[in-house]
Amino acid sequence: MSNNRIVSGMRPTGKLHLGHYHGVLSNWMDLQRNFECFFFAADWHSLTTEYASTDGIQDSINEMVLDWLAFGIDPEQSVIFKQSRVPQHAELNLILSMITPVSWLERNPTYKEMQENLTTKDLSTFGFLGYPVLMASDIIVYKAARVPVGQDQIPHLEITREIARRFNYLYGEVFPEPAALLTETPKVLGIDGRKMSKSYGNAIFLSDDAEETRKKVMSMVTDTLRPFKRDPGEPDRCVAFTLHSLYVDADKRAEIVEGCRGAQLGCVDCKKILAQAMVDTLAPFREKRVELAEKPGLVEEVLAEGSRKAEVVAKQTMDDARAALKV
Ligand code: SF4
Structure with a gap:
């Protein structure tokens, strides 16, 4: 493993709450001091469940990134970007979808669980089944060495590692298999005693x-x-x-x-x-x-600059991947 790179994303769900702070943001702040961090707004992931009503996604990104910045996620130290601004995520997703067996996706525990719980939405889509492939693309397109995860997310990372391994086996070593960086995620309860959400x-x-x-x-x-x-x-x-x-x-x-x-x-x-x-x-x-909310265009500027930096790395990876694929 040759780099010190971390990738982590958050689906834009709007303003963040205490659960996000203690579960993710406080870890990100520690990580950005010690690693080369790529933090992204996972707006394409939102489409896996919100494809029928996309109106609020941009506002949600704005609110979420304002929270990141206010809490100290620093665009000078970390690459802060928007997934949909870096098209290589989608390009790699397409390639990886060709080599990922459907059975790997069907056994993903979140797939069935979410289909059962989100009964108001039709999640019997190609994209929803394939979101672990998009997640794998998000990580390995930066050749990340580590991914911060809670204990419950380890199965997701395992699929990413399996997909990277399969690509390397078929076409030659391109992607490092990202290791889990286990992070403490205290369960934060909401005012009614259920998980805060x-x-x-x-x-x-x-x-x-x-x-x-x-x-x-x-x-x-x-x-x-x-x-x-x-x-x-x-x-x-x-x-x-x-x-x-x-x-x-x-x-x-x-x-x-x-x-x-x-x-x-x-x-x-x-x-x-x-x-x-x-x-x-x-x-x-x-x-x-x-104070930050009063600066119009701030979030957009940060994301545009971060997305440019992210794209430089992602492009390099795709050059390597295409050379290995010979297409
Ligand atoms: Fe405080 Fe009441 Fe809870 Fe006891 S039961 S810890 S007094 S809030």
């Missing part, structure tokens, strides 16, 4: 203002077995407390645990502590985001 309507967004944040925190589910303040509570059963561990320091948390179990601290006061800690922690980011 925009589609569940339970998300606290990175760009929510202080008042909105407080309102959402105050409506968070607590220990449901503690109806009154006079009843002892249990932080381990409390949804709000999962966020205390991300925003409130250890000493204060120890006090909260004692106060909750001893029935001295009420949930309203406890959630006020959380809301204040969250508002204070996120304030610098939110100020920065408001």
Whole structure:
């Protein structure tokens, strides 16, 4: 493995929430200090499920990239680009689709799961079945050495590695098999106790203002077995407390645990502590985001510049791939 390159993308779903921050963005910030990073808005991936209503995709990219920039993903340090601006992703996707057995795609666990869960959409399309091939193209078109993944995404990366191996076997060594860079992805719960997700309507967004944040925190589910303040509570059963561990320091948390179990601290006061800690922690980011949002064309400029840089690398790879293919 000859390079220090990382590739990671995010589907544009609009404004990011705390789950994206703790699950992806905080890792990206660490990675950009130590690796040559390529971060992209995966707008073609959006088409695999949103092909019938594409109106919101551009706005979603704008909101998402504003969050990236405000949080410190830095176009001077990382290549930040839009997938659809680098046509080599599609070109390689076509070539890889010729060599990828359908059985590999059908056994992808996400394929069946998503088809069953997204019942309002017809996902019986060629593109949806083939999205792991597009994902493989996204990664190997940069000859990435590593891909940051959570434990649950390892099967996806395995398909990428298998596809790269098959190409190399058929035509000669072109693509390094990218290794998994396992990243910590804490499960962030939404205000109703389910996994935080925009589609569940339970998300606290990175760009929510202080008042909105407080309102959402105050409506968070607590220990449901503690109806009154006079009843002892249990932080381990409390949804709000999962966020205390991300925003409130250890000493204060120890006090909260004692106060909750001893029935001295009420949930309203406890959630006020959380809301204040969250508002204070996120304030610098939110100020920065408001400032960046006032610069018209900023996101477009960053993506155009990043896409130009990405294309230089992707073109080189495609020259190598075409030479190996002899077509
Ligand atoms: Fe949760 Fe705090 Fe209420 Fe205990 S006091 S149940 S930790 S909100």
